[in-house]
Amino acid sequence: MIQIQDLEFRYPHDAFRLRVPELTILRGETVALVGPSGSGKTTLLNLVAGISLPRSGSVRTGGVALATLGPAGRRRFRIRHLGLVFQEFELLDYLNVLDNILLPCRITGTIRLGAAHRARAIQLAEQLGISDKLRRPVRRLSQGERQRVAVCRALLLEPPLLLCDEPTGNLDPANKRHVLDLLFDYVHHSGTTLLTVTHDVELLPRFERSIDIREFLQQGPDNR
């Protein structure tokens, strides 16, 4: 569950300001976040993930007020409770597919990479049709394949909340459908909350709810 109350955020030395008086996303809900470029969708995702902190107001993610946690606490929270899919995939070119999927287990001391993680990574790769490319460097993959690797990485630790920033933005229709099917299948089976930024209005019917960030623009003229 995500609860936002009287949130205000602004970047230092920037006129941009985001105000969200109230927003609640229930556990297991699938929500699309839409709005024009530069309106603050990614910023809102970052606030929900605890990557950025609000200037005022509160953001409770999974019942935890992330602002009350220290930086290390927020990182631990993200690795254990959040799955993140980025707009530009953000894969590490020097790693192969399997290593990219397993990356969350290698970059924190709180999770010990084990056989179960490897098995889970291989299972996800099979589900997304990239199991034959596990040892291949990600730079040799197509855009669609790279995005599927990014999705596998986000789902590796079975997070209760998935935050996706245009996860299908660079995919062809077939791949788009395939990735979304996997995401929704996972969400429905695990009761995971899904918050996705998208520009693709065709996808909106698949979500239970869509939030147009322009609704918040009415609250303040300098929102972005």
Add this chain to the structure above:
Amino acid sequence: MSDIVHLAVRYLAYHKLKTAVLIGSIMIIVYVPAGLTVLLEESGRQLTARAEATPLLIGSKGSPLELVLNSLYFESNAPAPLRYVELRRVAQSGLAQPIPLYTRFRTRHSPIVGTSLDYFAYRGLAVGQGRQMALLGECVLGSEAARAAEVSVGGFVLSAAENVFDIAGSYPLRMRVVGILERSGTPDDRVVFVDLKTAWTIEGLAHGHQDLAVPEAAGAVLRREGQTIVANASVQEYNEVTPENLDSFHFHGRQEDFPITAVIAVPRDERSATLLQGRYLSRDELLQIVRPTDVMGDLLRTVLTVRRYVVAAVAIVSLSTLGTMLLVIVLSLQLRRREMETMFKIGGSPLRMAAIVGTEILTVLLAGGGLALLLVLLTRWLSSDAARWLVQL
């Protein structure tokens, strides 16, 4: 820890060229001063050891360094000769045991050293295969000389012609190999040893030819004047000493006047050494007597001074290279900012990310340092030839 190493190694393996350049730079920075030090120390040790084992050297006046380098390492140009009688002068003084050296000639691969059997005893050289030389025209090879000439006991080596355009000059002498010395790890390993008389035969001071008194040689005789027979160029000269022609070899001139290049003088004691040195101090004296340790000490002091300059220059270059490497690492970190941000967003610990980068740097340092260490060990292993290399310089 294994995850950190895994990610660090993957990164380095992916950026092969950059990694190789960094490792190579570290290797050079570490190796050049360390290798130079090892090389010079080992060379100095060898040079000093050989010099310490040779108490006094007598030779014609000239460069003491040339005399020492030629007499100890057989590499430098042969110094001006002295007469064989000088050896007797030392012997008659009773102050030292004289050992002659005549180093003017070479085979294709190795120097030829004419000496006496005393030399082998003095240097502690033992015959490993075959026997010691006994007859004119026989030779004993150092182990490396035998390998270079690809010859074994019973084989032959040929002295090199001094001047192929001098038709009146001496012919190359074909010498029978009767023994090969055990390896000593000294310059003696590279030498073809012959008896002094064999060396003089190479020079043409002794020679053998067909008997002109027999009727078969009548065609070669121009005229007979008492005991003297004058022959034309068709007389067959021998270029190899065999049991059959050994008796025909004879010397022309007085042995006392025959040349040698140096005399190793082994004094009975320090007092004898001092007295012997005193005999060569006269201004009119045409010979010099030197202590090889003093001469090599002067040489090593010069070499060490040069080394200090080289190390200082290397230090400056190393500093600038380290600066460049630091810049490469900083730029690399800037290029990886997005990668670090991604890891941070996912939940990666900054400490762990720093550890990954630190491991990458440490791996490069260790790889470069390790390679440098291997090269230093290789240099140490090969440094037995360092003295020769330095002498050749």
